[in-house]
Amino acid sequence: MQRIGLTGGIAAGKSVAARRLAERGAVVVDADALAREAVAPGTAGLDAVVEAFGAEVLAPDGSLDRAALASVVFGDDERRRTLEAIVHPAVRRLSAEREAAAATADPGAVVVHDIPLLVETGQAGSFHLVVVVHAPAVLRVERLVRLRGMSREDAEARVAAQAGDDERLAVADVVLDGSGTDADLRAQVDELWDRLCTERTQERAAEETDARHG
16 A cells, blocks of 8 residues: 655645546545534534633534634634644544545555645654645635635635645655646646556566565
8 A cells, every 4th residue: 555645735736636546546545524523513522612611612503614714713823722632633543544445445545645734743653655736825825706706815824824835845845836737736646656567567576576585
């Protein structure tokens, strides 16, 4: 099994790359989806969030009001760390479960961990390969304003709250250019996937040769 860490700044194009990797046959483990699962209604995670931040972070139906929670923790490092201490261990447990299931189903699976905060949480050394989707911060701000309807001030704050471009690039084994079109990025993913497949084929051939001569 090959473990790949996929990351990138907000609005860099990481989601496009993740979808294409899934289309090509990778098992994609989405950390954001697992973070939502970790605080779903009825979970110990949601109970812990309510205990830490109060019932005002709940929606009328009892689910987590993510916007309300974001307004509470954004810009407050202590509260953000409190939230991370609740959510991150649960996400890592769920991620390990998904990876184990993928390995059981296919020992040769390529498992891609889609982790927006891979650098911030110090996980770069946990993978065989770290793939960073990169687009300049100024372009990502423009995308947030134009495509997601954010104010420029909010967009700049969201970008600034994440690791800097230099920090992400420093841990990258592969950099995909997300500054162009979605089609451009998908083509880069295809090239990466084809290269990974070739390398896996060569490794298996070498292992079979060693076994025959062992």
